[in-house]
Amino acid sequence: DQQVKQNSPSLSVQEGRISILNCDYTNSMFDYFLWYKKYPAEGPTFLISISSIKDKNEDGRFTVFLNKSAKHLSLHIVPSQPGDSAVYFCAASAGGGSQGNLIFGKGTKLSVKP
């Protein structure tokens, strides 16, 4: 059973508009959430994270929102740029130690069209 779910395999957005990528999780022990961006044949690049004690974290064009009651988080990219086209992975971890490994979703492929 998948603990981290990204239900949209792909998303297409026009340049300059907002991209919203969604992620749901089932494990209430998760206390740290991250978004990674991945280009083909490269490793994931860290984008932004949020602790479970917060509901929002912003870094430049990227904002992550966390709704713990709904076990849902989202990544907003504003404005979207063609260079943002990549696969975005949502990941979660629970408490560090042997629970510190990341559980990933399957990814959402974002295409930003000029």
Place this chain on the structure above:
Amino acid sequence: EAEVAQSPRYKITEKSQAVAFWCDPISGHATLYWYRQILGQGPELLVQFQDESVVDDSQLPKDRFSAERLKGVDSTLKIQPAELGDSAMYLCASSLGEGSETQYFGPGTRLLVL
């Protein structure tokens, strides 16, 4: 900027052969992770080290996979013998090792088993 180094970037081998992957984490990072990513899926943990000790290897197929981090710095992941189903991207990540926190990934090794 400090990065996780991995080599080789690409490896083609025949089934039943032995392969080895190397990872050098970011300096000062106590925790090192090996993940495997199959196309269309998110990365999945194979093994986690805290310094030189294995913290979690529950998902490592121990009949053919082995991993070591002898001096608590760089690490080697070995597969012997390789099988067709081992074709995947092998990713190394590291973190400071102080609880739930950001993991930084290397560029990965793409393995193709023929």
